[in-house]
């Protein structure tokens with residue numbers, strides 16, 4: 001866990017009283033909506049179809065149990081008893097009243113949670129691997145660097161009024177769980193030949209209307225130079241970025257239009273001016289941040305304790321363990337992913353009761369710590385293997401032990417037309433129907449790793465472009481129509497999916513996905529060949545044939 | 552549904568209302584003929600041509616303390632005068648999400 005200092009606490013508290021005053025002036029009519037909008041967006045408040053929506057940051061996906069309880073409290077007291085975990089390590093509340101928002105913010109501030117950097121055209125909260133600090137083989141905890149960037153960019157004037165929103169993600173593992181290639185800046189933590197810590201820097205990734213996979217702009221930037229290098233990128237962006245056209249304002253468009261060579265030359269030039277300035281980071285600064293990340297005092301435990309061996313006789317436990325439990329860097333411990341994708345339910349939603357109970361389980365089994373990942377699932381990062389059977393039983397009672405992590409029913413979906421004012425079509429009911437179709441665990445297991453991503457409009461909040469199967473809702477003559485792509489992926493080999501053909505109607509989507517899956521099962525060379533590999537080998541054609549032959 | 556937030560030109564094809572979200576709590580409201588807001592669609596003022604629509608919208612926009620983000624939305628008016636939302640988006644705004652909520656209200 002990270003311990004905030006006095007500066008952060010003061011900042012967060014000041015923000016709350018400032019916002020309380022702004023809301024008061026808005027409700028009295030002293031501020032117009034036009035004047036107020038930018039202020040509310042700086043505090044995570046959007047307007048949705050049915051109500052205001054309140055987006056709260058979970059920096060680099062790390063939560064303490066008391067913070068999760070505070071989120072449960074907000075859900076219960078100010079909302080309708082649940083929250084929605086998003087793909088950017090945020091939680092959203094869908095039914096909040098403007099008049100009560102200052103109180104909700106104040107309650108969250110007590111545990112160091114806020115909504116800064118969750119909306120508006122500024123630097124958004126820096127996201128990271130939800131397994132940071134516990135993944136085996138990780139080079140170094142990426143959250144140290146996420147925190148450094150957070151401190152530098154929060155409220156920084158140069159980063160607060162950008163041409164458009166700006167998102168950074170950091171990973172420090174070979175397997176990219178932070179989806180860095182679809183961020184404005186992606187940072188991969190690496191070591192050079194001398195063993196020094198630094199970053200491969202990628203730039204210009206993003207989805208939305210014009211999707212791009214990020215490109216490497218520099219193969220190694222020393223850790224001490226990372227702030228000046230990011231600042232150089234931001235300066236070039238601020239200088240050229242298209243403020244005139246919202247659709248062209250993201251850095252991905254600039255990188256595409258200038259070309260990566262010219263863009264990197266410009267950045268390099270800018271960087272040479274500023275790299276030896278005060279932006280160079282002293283080792284002490286990093287050490288200070290590092291010292292604030294407390295790690296639990298792990299016990300010395302055997303690998304595969306008796307409790308685990310005995311529990312293995314229970315096929316239900318085994319099914320869950322195989323999908324949800326991952327190796328930990330410390331022997332005798334595991335990382336447990338908590339599926340927020342029960343069959344038939346909206347992806348990423350958790351009730352206040354579940355959050356409270358999970359906070360208790362985190363205290364009991366995970367040193368009081370919870371993680372939030374971009375797949376809209378949660379994780380307990382430090383569970384002793386001997387406790388796995390007991391934890392599983394407790395999770396199962398809460399409806400939090402669906403054994404489907406990384407399987408076809410582990411669907412990422414945006415709120416879509418059920419909640420979102422920008423939507424063209426619904427996403428959640430599509431996800432629900434798909435989970436019912438593939439509810440049979442044997443079937444889902446037979447299919448293997450397969451990610452479905454659903455967005456209700458071209459903004460791509462559900463990352464449909466990088467879903468192994470991507471589903472995009474559009475509108476045609478007043479009707480919901482869905483375009484389906486296959487072959488996308490969001491990890492270290494990120495790729496954009498390809499359209500399989502004309503869009504299909506709401507009622508047909510699940511049938512089409514079933515056809516695609518059946519085609520895959522028939523076409524794969526061996527059971528280990530994953531869906532995305534079969535698509536890579538054969539292309540879109542055979543799937544297209546199968547889907548449209550009878551339609 | 553094309554988001555009405557992208558509504559640029561005001562051109563209506565049939566009976567319409569002005570809808571918005573109430574400022575203090577965000578709930579869906581409709582502009583009434585009495586120049587106020589109601590959460591009940593049956594109390595909405597109906598406009599039938601672009602000039603009426605423009606006038607109702609202008610008057611609604613002016614009441615910025617009462618509700619935010621007003622726009623023109625289509626409705627269907629039955630033979631009995633009953634008003635129904637004119638598209639799925641408005642149907643959802645009126646009756647709520649089409650999915651069960653995790654916690655029943």
Ligand code: HEM
Nearest residue numbers: 086087088182206207208250413414415420422459460461
């Ligand atoms: C419900 C209210 C929401 C609104 C109004 C909203 C709005 C938007 C818009 C306008 C964009 C496109 C930005 C651009 O390309 O410049 C966007 C992108 C994005 N949203 Fe949302 N969103 C909402 C909810 C969510 C939720 C629930 C999630 C997560 C499940 C999410 C995750 C994202 C992500 C990851 C992107 C980036 C896609 C990219 O790389 O371009 N958003 N959002």
Ligand code: SF4
Nearest residue numbers: 414420423456457461
């Ligand atoms: S993708 Fe579109 S519909 Fe879905 S949450 Fe984002 S803006 Fe809304």
